[in-house]
Structures are given as structure tokens and as C-alpha cells.
Amino acid sequence: MLIHRQGGIEAVIIGDEREIVIPDLSAFRLGGKRLRGLRCVHTHLKHEPLTQDDLTDLALLRLDLMAAVEVLDSGLPGNINVGHLVPPDEENKVYAILPPAPFHQLKLPCDEFIFDLEKKLTEAQTTFDVRDSRERAILISVSTGSRIEQEDSLEELKELARSDNLLILDAIMQRPKAIHPKYFLGSGKIKEVVIRALQAGATLLVFDQNLSPGQAKAIGELSEMKVIDRNQLILDIFAQRAKSREGKVQVELAQLKYLLPKLSERSTDLSRLTGGIGGRGPGETRLEIDRRRVRDKIGRLEKELRTLSQGREQRRIKRRNSDIPILSIVGYTNVGKSTLLNVLTKSDVKAEDLLFATLDTSSRRLRFPREREVIITDTVGFIRDLPKDLFAAFAATLDELQDSDLLLHVADISSPRLEQQIKSVEAILTQLNLDGKPRLLILNKTDKIDPEAVKNLSVRLDGIPISALHPESMENLLLAMEEKIFPSPNPSGLKEN
Numbered sequence: 001m002l003i004h005r006q007g008g009i010e011a012v013i014i015g016d017e018r019e020i021v022i023p024d025l026s027a028f029r030l031g032g033k034r035l036r037g038l039r040c041v042h043t044h045l046k047h048e049p050l051t052q053d054d055l056t057d058l059a060l061l062r063l064d065l066m067a068a069v070e071v072l073d074s075g076l077p078g079n080i081n082v083g084h085l086v087p088p089d090e091e092n093k094v095y096a097i098l099p100p101a102p103f104h105q106l107k108l109p110c111d112e113f114i115f116d117l118e119k120k121l122t123e124a125q126t127t128f129d130v131r132d133s134r135e136r137a138i139l140i141s142v143s144t145g146s147r148i149e150q151e152d153s154l155e156e157l158k159e160l161a162r163s164d165n166l167l168i169l170d171a172i173m174q175r176p177k178a179i180h181p182k183y184f185l186g187s188g189k190i191k192e193v194v195i196r197a198l199q200a201g202a203t204l205l206v207f208d209q210n211l212s213p214g215q216a217k218a219i220g221e222l223s224e225m226k227v228i229d230r231n232q233l234i235l236d237i238f239a240q241r242a243k244s245r246e247g248k249v250q251v252e253l254a255q256l257k258y259l260l261p262k263l264s265e266r267s268t269d270l271s272r273l274t275g276g277i278g279g280r281g282p283g284e285t286r287l288e289i290d291r292r293r294v295r296d297k298i299g300r301l302e303k304e305l306r307t308l309s310q311g312r313e314q315r316r317i318k319r320r321n322s323d324i325p326i327l328s329i330v331g332y333t334n335v336g337k338s339t340l341l342n343v344l345t346k347s348d349v350k351a352e353d354l355l356f357a358t359l360d361t362s363s364r365r366l367r368f369p370r371e372r373e374v375i376i377t378d379t380v381g382f383i384r385d386l387p388k389d390l391f392a393a394f395a396a397t398l399d400e401l402q403d404s405d406l407l408l409h410v411a412d413i414s415s416p417r418l419e420q421q422i423k424s425v426e427a428i429l430t431q432l433n434l435d436g437k438p439r440l441l442i443l444n445k446t447d448k449i450d451p452e453a454v455k456n457l458s459v460r461l462d463g464i465p466i467s468a469l470h471p472e473s474m475e476n477l478l479l480a481m482e483e484k485i486f487p488s489p490n491p492s493g494l495k496e497n
Helices: 052-063 110-123 147-163 187-200 211-221 230-241 245-264 286-321 339-346 388-403 417-431 451-461 471-485
Strands: 002-004 008-010 040-042 063-073 077-085 093-095 136-142 166-176 202-207 226-229 327-332 362-368 370-380 408-411 439-444
Touching: 040 052, 052 093, 052 362, 077 110, 077 147, 077 230, 077 362, 093 136, 136 147, 136 187, 147 166, 147 230, 166 187, 187 211, 202 230, 211 226, 211 245, 226 230, 245 286, 327 339, 327 388, 339 362, 339 370, 339 439, 339 471, 370 408, 370 471, 408 417, 408 471, 417 451, 439 451, 439 471
Parallel strands: 040 063, 136 166, 136 202, 202 226, 327 370, 327 408, 408 439
Antiparallel strands: 002 008, 002 040, 063 077, 077 093, 362 370
């Protein structure tokens, strides 16, 4: 039986010798409560105490109490075993079990007991600042591939979460033999993760790998928390950072294209009358209406993007006709591209120690001696496994790189993933048919590692070491840039316009 706090019986469940199946409890959603407001009382036929399944359900469903009544051979009740949740402690205990008591002698003032229990559980969460409105996230990585790559990817996910202003409570990594088709994690592991998340007060589960719509739905129903994957996290960061109209349209277009398959993977057998004049009717379901609206919105945004692109194309033509060389700064996200642009041109483009701090391109002029000028353009940072729709949306913006006379490939020499990031950028440049463009490899952030390591890496990778925070380190870079653009036996200093 499921009994609510007023003492009424919410449900009577009949199981078999193996299990009982608890019905849908969506009417008793947790919300901001620590407990669900229901207690479960059931029978055990083999004189056993509370089982692990009982205690897992207690924690997973956040029940007020879980009670099991032993059934004697005579059919009469024997002992009753009661378990309840406890606030987190140093031992990470999730629940406690009261001593068994004869059924007719149990004296437990449920109302007072549950009131005090919920109060203790709430007090255990007061470590969070009530003024902190950030989502509290558990990061999860599940992979059957290389452990090193998985660990690197999880570290990058932490940086993405920080860039999206999430409060990271925990990071969990699992290496199963095979990916679970329903929960991605194994069915036992996902329950363990959800219990840990509930105990920690998490509001969001973030998966490092991409989830299918069915997996996201199943995990969301089990956990009653928001569930997103790496792609959704990146899309959310882009949505917050885009400032120009074109950037906002590109991001919204990518979000809708990402959403559409998730809407399409349901109820394909339902009858549907075509949308539009003379086609709408009672056969069109709510889901189908949503899908049609998303497609219509995608069409409008693509049209608007084409219009915006015309203005950008006109500016490109004007730059090409001016015969002024164009240098484009490219590289992995958060390697210091915007900071480099600011130092070279004495500009104030926004630069932060966050992934994807720059989404909209910025162009500035730079003057070399003998009245030689170049245009330097900062671009959006790259990242491995960039969502396909997002890459497609920004491909038009990155298409401006085709006009560049020189690519300045900036890399973070202090990153433990330096060479992997360089390869990721080169792979994206190849996708954009830019692998034949002249380029300089610039190894930034030399102030963060040992000088001997800087020297060795610079030689091995054929890169120019700099620290964008220290303008005096720019001399070799400026000489190399001028020599590439304006070949001369004696290139010299720089004068800012």
C-alpha cells in the first residue's frame, strides 16, 4: 500500500513472489520538497528484512518511509521492518533501518517522525547559498573507448559547465562493457547516480556523450531532474553569448534543428493531415503541430540568415577590393585569441577565461612600417565534436576565412591536451577546405609553464612562443607575420594605427 501523510491509502498494489511494481507517482512530484509525501507498506513472504531493492526504491523515490511486514506461516503478521532516509554524513549513508519490532507493538508517531526527518534533510542542504540561482549539476561520462580520452573529455566538460555558469557538485565516470540502450548507464549504476544526485541536492544531470531522445526521456522520468547532453550544453553557452543578430539567428537555428529529431521520434503511426490551408484538421496531433511549427520557424530563420549573409558578403567584397591583406585568428576555444587581438591592435574586445567567450567575429586594422596595413579578424573558437547543426550554422561565418591571406593558429601551450587541440583545429580547417592556407602556429600562455618546456615544444611543433599577457614577448611573432605577408630581407617593428 502507498499511504499519504493524511493517512489515506493512495494505491493498493498486488505483486507476485518476485516483486511489486510501484505505479506512476507523477502526481506526487518532489518539486522543492526533500520527501515525496508517501510511505510504502508491503509484505515479505520469506521472513526476510528490507531488501536492497526496497532500500533503493526508498532512496530513488524519496519515500517518507519504507516498511516490510513479515507474513508468518499462519498468515498472521510477524515483525515489521522500517527504513528511512538520513541526511548525508561522512560515511555517505543514504538510509537507516529501525530495529525490527512485532507488528502489533510498533509505536512510531509517523507525523512527528516524518516532520523532523524532512526538517533534518532540509537543514543538510543549507550549505547552498539561497541567493545562488545557478543550476546544481552532476557531470556524467560513459564510454567504452580510451580511458585517457574519456578523462580529457570529462575535464573539458567541466570547463564547458563552468562557462555555462553551472555549479558542479560531482563528476562520475563509468566504463561499461556496452552502453545501456535505455539508461546509457547500466540500470543499477543509473539508480546509484540518481540517489547520489538527490542526496547532494542536484537539479541537473549533464552527460558528456550525446543521448538519444529515448534515453534522455527515460533518465528524466527516473530521476525527475533535467537531463542534457554535451551538445545541449554547448548550444546553451552559444545562446547566452551570441550578441549580434546574425549570431542569435545561427544559434536559434541550430537549437531548432537539434530539437526536431527529438520531436520526430514519437508516434509516427498517428494519422496526420498535412499542415497548411485545407490540410489542418482533427487528425493532426499536438506533437505534429509542434513539429510543423518547428519546421516553419527553421524556414523563416534560414531566410533571415540568407538576408543577413548578403550584408556580410558585401563587406567581404569591399575588403577584397581594397587589396588590404587579411589575417584571421583561429584556434581552440579559450586559448587567448581575443587577448592576442587586443594586444596587437590595442583594442578592447571582450576576453574572458571561459570557453566560447567570443562568438561574434571582430576585425581591427594593424599598421606595419612603410604604411603597410593588414586587417586582423578574431573568430569563434573551435572544439572537438562540435554539434553538427551548430557547425553548419556557423560555417557561413567561418567561410570568411576563405578570404584570409594568413591564418594565425593560436594554441594553449600550457594545456595538457595541446597536441590533441591542435589536431582538432586542423581537422576543422580541413572540413572548411582551408588546409592549404598559409598559417603560423602561435603557442600562447608561455608564462604558465617552464621555459625549458616552452623551448622544446616550440621546436618540436614549429611554433612561435608568446604570452598575450606580456606584450614584450610579441617581437618574434610580429616579425614572422610581416615576413609572411610582406616578404622582405629585414622586416622590422610595428606601429599601431
